[in-house]
Structures are given as C-alpha cells and as structure tokens.
Amino acid sequence: MERELVAAALTAARARGRDVADVPLAAIAAAAGMSRSTLLRRLGGTRAPLDEAVRRAGVDPGGRPPARERAITAAASLIAEQGLGATTLDAVAAAADCALPTLHGLFDGRDGLLTAVFARYGPLPDLEALAADPPADLPILVREVHRVIICAFAREPRVLPAIFADACARPGGPGQQMLKAMIPCLTASLWTLLEPHITAGRLRPMPFPLVVQLLLGPITTHMLLRPVLESSADVELPTVEEISESLAAAYLRSVSA
Known part of the structure; x- marks a missing residue:
C-alpha cells in the first residue's frame, strides 16, 4: 500500500514539475484513484507519513530548505546549545536530516561548515x-x-x-x-x-x-x-x-x- 501511494505522489509531482511536498493532496489522491478524504484517512490525518514514505523510497519530497541551509542552521543551534566541541559532522547530519557525505561535499569538511556558520551568524x-x-x-x-x-x-x-x-x-x-x-x-x-x-x-x-x-x-x-x-x-x-x-x-x- 505504501508503494501505491508513493507511486501516485511521484506521478502527480512529475506531472506538475514540482516537489512532492508542494503537490496538493487532492492531486495525489486523484493519481491514486481515491478521494482526498480517503487518502487522509489512510495517512492518519496528516501528509507527514506520505513525505516520509517518499523519502524512504530514495526521493527527497522537498518542501523544506536545501541541505546546505539546514546544515548551517542545525550547526548554529548545536554550537549555541552544546558548544563547538559537540558540533561534529555526525551530530549536524542527524540534526539537519541529511547524509554525512552530503555535508562533506557541501562544506569540504567540518572546518568549512564552521566557517559558513560564522559567516552567517x-x-x-x-x-x-x-x-x-x-x-x-x-x-x-x-x-x-x-x-x-x-x-x-x-x-x-x-x-x-x-x-x-x-x-x-x-x-x-x-x-x-x-x-x-x-x-x-x-x-x-x-x-x-x-x-x-x-x-x-x-x-x-x-x-x-x-x-x-x-x-x-x-x-x-x-x-x-x-x-x-x-x-x-x-x-x-x-x-x-x-x-x-x-x-x-x-x-x-x-x-x-
């Protein structure tokens, strides 16, 4: 059933040239051959499970800031709350919900990330x-x-x-x-x-x-x-x-x- 809804969400997103998170639930429901109210009941009343299912399928549902912005924001919060010593790339990746290799590619390592945070704040x-x-x-x-x-x-x-x-x-x-x-x-x-x-x-x-x-x-x-x-x-x-x-x-x- 999850695969069915994910496929419908991706179909609706491709048809509109938008991220899944930006596609109305009514359009996703139509692609799945059901009403919006039925889709909402299947999802438990919120679209969050659908976005998470799309993410598990290996597709970023979008609807949130890019990984670079999420990482800078997450690192800044970790620095303020726990100090620089606790602000590891692993901790930032977890807080920003992005992969560790992504951070290495975006910032050229921890020093690059810290430099970007300081430049921002x-x-x-x-x-x-x-x-x-x-x-x-x-x-x-x-x-x-x-x-x-x-x-x-x-x-x-x-x-x-x-x-x-x-x-x-x-x-x-x-x-x-x-x-x-x-x-x-x-x-x-x-x-x-x-x-x-x-x-x-x-x-x-x-x-x-x-x-x-x-x-x-x-x-x-x-x-x-x-x-x-x-x-x-x-x-x-x-x-x-x-x-x-x-x-x-x-x-x-x-x-x-």
Whole structure:
C-alpha cells in the first residue's frame, strides 16, 4: 500500500514539475484513484507519513530548505546549545536530516561548515555592509560599529558567545581558529571605515591594531559578561544602548586628535 501511494505522489509531482511536498493532496489522491478524504484517512490525518514514505523510497519530497541551509542552521543551534566541541559532522547530519557525505561535499569538511556558520551568524556581514555605506560623522560611525557587535552577540542562536568561550577554553581549538580567520576581513572593513578619519587627522596617530582594540574591546567584553552580570541580584545594569553610548564617548575621548 505504501508503494501505491508513493507511486501516485511521484506521478502527480512529475506531472506538475514540482516537489512532492508542494503537490496538493487532492492531486495525489486523484493519481491514486481515491478521494482526498480517503487518502487522509489512510495517512492518519496528516501528509507527514506520505513525505516520509517518499523519502524512504530514495526521493527527497522537498518542501523544506536545501541541505546546505539546514546544515548551517542545525550547526548554529548545536554550537549555541552544546558548544563547538559537540558540533561534529555526525551530530549536524542527524540534526539537519541529511547524509554525512552530503555535508562533506557541501562544506569540504567540518572546518568549512564552521566557517559558513560564522559567516552567517558573526558580525562580518553587517560590518561589511556598514563599510559599503558608512556614515560620515565619526561619533555616529562608532555607535554603528558598536550596534553591529551588539547585534552579533544577541543574535539567536547565540553562536558568537560560544565561539569566544571555546577560544578561551581551548587555545588552538576551532573557536580560536575561527576568530583568527575572521581578523583579516574584520580589519579590512574597519580600515575602510576609519581610514578617512585617520587621514583627515580626526584620530590621533597610533598603531591601527590599537585603534581597533580600543573600539571593539570594551563593547565585546561587556556583551560577553552581560548575561552573568544580569543574573546577579546585586547589579542593576544600564541598558545596552546606554552602555554603548558611554563606551562610544569614552572611545572618542581616548582617540580623537
């Protein structure tokens, strides 16, 4: 009986040039020579058993994100919930419902998958977008950079805090490798943002790595520690926006020429 319904689903899908999951049950029922209500009764009231039967027959029923997107999402959730150490390709394959060889082919191994996760959930995409259209006013620019960092730390699932935790706990581990790989791109974006102000003499002469550390260090430290501080009954924190304003003002006082 399962073979009969799978064959009807595939026939209806081919006739419409669509994935099985996107074909109405009425069309599948017609291909199987029965009414929609009869088909639903056979399936137990939901089409999920049919999609699973098609999958067991070796055909992806579709109707869900591609394997690459599922893997990135699954890996991000595993990193946030269990840490980088537990985010193996086997665990990601199981969570994303895809084959292990598929992951190897899509990402060139675990390192490639972790790089794709960081590219999706880290600060670089927003920072590069800011560098493509930067505000001319330096105080506004500093606050916008802070906003990018704040959003990256707050983004769910919480990938960035987990990467920092792994980097601190395991020198030379995957977290540290991911952060090291990020530095050239991050530095390039920040140079694009700050170079006009350095050239114009608005920032005092100092090594550029120090300019970057003074800009990112305080807000990064605050976002890493904030969950712990918020859980303390003895501490009432200002809002993140207030903290950002204070740190931005301190940064400008320290680097302005």
